[in-house]
Amino acid sequence: MYSSKSLRPVWAEVHLGAIRHNYKKIRAHLKEDDRICGVVKADAYGHGSIEVARELIKIGAEYLAVATVDEAIELRGNGINSPILILGPADPNAFGKFVEFNLFPTVTSFEYAKALAEIFRYRGIFPRVHILVDSGMGRLGIPIESALIEIEKISKLEGLIIDGIFSHYPVSDTDIEFSTEQTNRFANLISDLHQTGIRPKHIHIANSDGIFNIDSATQTPFNMVRPGLSLYGYSVCDNQELINSMVLKARVADIRLMKKGETVSYGRTYQIKKEKEYIAVLPLGYADGIPTLYSNRGKVLIGDVYYPVTGRVCMDYMMVSLEENRFGVKPGDVSTLFGEGKIRVETFAKACHRIPYEVTCGISKRVPRIYIRKEKDGKNAE
Numbered sequence: 121m122y123s124s125k126s127l128r129p130v131w132a133e134v135h136l137g138a139i140r141h142n143y144k145k146i147r148a149h150l151k152e153d154d155r156i157c158g159v160v161k162a163d164a165y166g167h168g169s170i171e172v173a174r175e176l177i178k179i180g181a182e183y184l185a186v187a188t189v190d191e192a193i194e195l196r197g198n199g200i201n202s203p204i205l206i207l208g209p210a211d212p213n214a215f216g217k218f219v220e221f222n223l224f225p226t227v228t229s230f231e232y233a234k235a236l237a238e239i240f241r242y243r244g245i246f247p248r249v250h251i252l253v254d255s256g257m258g259r260l261g262i263p264i265e266s267a268l269i270e271i272e273k274i275s276k277l278e279g280l281i282i283d284g285i286f287s288h289y290p291v292s293d294t295d296i297e298f299s300t301e302q303t304n305r306f307a308n309l310i311s312d313l314h315q316t317g318i319r320p321k322h323i324h325i326a327n328s329d330g331i332f333n334i335d336s337a338t339q340t341p342f343n344m345v346r347p348g349l350s351l352y353g354y355s356v357c358d359n360q361e362l363i364n365s366m367v368l369k370a371r372v373a374d375i376r377l378m379k380k381g382e383t384v385s386y387g388r389t390y391q392i393k394k395e396k397e398y399i400a401v402l403p404l405g406y407a408d409g410i411p412t413l414y415s416n417r418g419k420v421l422i423g424d425v426y427y428p429v430t431g432r433v434c435m436d437y438m439m440v441s442l443e444e445n446r447f448g449v450k451p452g453d454v455s456t457l458f459g460e461g462k463i464r465v466e467t468f469a470k471a472c473h474r475i476p477y478e479v480t481c482g483i484s485k486r487v488p489r490i491y492i493r494k495e496k497d498g499k500n501a502e
């Protein structure tokens with residue numbers, strides 16, 4: 121959970137209106153009764169899982185997903201009662217928590233399912249699980265070749281309820297052909313399972329890019345999707361329909377008038393070339409999540425003007441050149457690092473060789489999150 125208060129003039133706005141807009145865009149790709157499992161792992165990709173989860177539930181998300189049992193317990197502790205899927209295997213020490221907090225485990229093997237079933241049986245409760253099948257991701261899950269046999273075995277475990285079966289894409293952003301092939305193989309597995317009488321309620325494969333790029337991922341038999349990134353308004357393939365929900369801002373701490381030959385910041389990588397140049401000091405740096413790769417590369421928006429980052433990004437400060445300061449920037453003026461205007465999170469990410477996921481996850485706890493409920497205008501986010 122993030123704080124929403126700080127004495128520093130640095131903050132990340134989280135626009136719940138943008139999340140609502142993005143949710144609607146996702147919904148528009150689905151069939152009427154399909155379910156959305158909103159992925160809020162890693163504190164909702166840095167946006168704050170509790171606020172985001174509350175908003176998602178309010179607008180109709182049926183399920184939530186997180187990566188770890190601790191993340192799920194935090195949601196439960198804050199009054200979130202929806203079904204929560206844990207997206208990967210948990211340590212056997214945590215099995216009791218599945219029961220205590222009513223969480224949906226992901227099953228990645230017959231042995232894992234058996235161990236789970238035993239713990240639950242001991243407590244007199246039937247676990248409802250989602251089985252993960254590896255159809256090409258090459259990470260976790262039952263290999264698709266042996267999935268029919270393994271899932272039949274799992275289905276015979278006493279008292280275990282298969283609530284869902286899912287798979288995951290490695291290249292839904294870049295390779296439609298591979299992903300479609302993967303989708304078809306997984307759909308064939310589902311129809312083979314139907315033949316043997318195994319009919320789990322939820323069948324899902326699509327993450328964000330799967331929803332927008334792979335048509336078959338939202339057709340029968342699929343009836344659930346697991347968006348994360350797109351809910352927050354980012355895309356690795358330039359999806360302009362989405363509105364960035366995080367806007368990182370800081371007030372200008374100081375403005376320095378520097379003379380020809382003087383240098384800015386560690387390493388002296390930026391030297392003043394003109395007779396004089398105004399340099400604005402912003403009170404945030406890599407400890408807040410601005411990568412040092414942004415040094416001498418990025419741009420920052422102050423008023424309506426984009427100013428270049430000059431010199432190295434420090435732990436707590438970074439500098440931008442105002443040149444002659446024609447627009448009269450003053451200490452205390454608000455600067456925008458990303459999320460608005462031409463600096464989308466995606467643009468920021470590219471400039472520092474990151475993916476958008478890393479950018480928002482990387483905005484540290486030191487930066488308070490300020491939740492904004494009204495609609496966010498996405499029209500100038502080109």
Ligand SMILES: *Cc1c(COP(=O)(O)O)cnc(C)c1O
Pocket residue numbers: 159161207288326327328329346347348349350
């Ligand atoms: C993180 C994750 C997602 C969400 O992916 P996005 O690309 O952010 O939409 C979906 N499914 C699984 C298994 C994940 O780990």
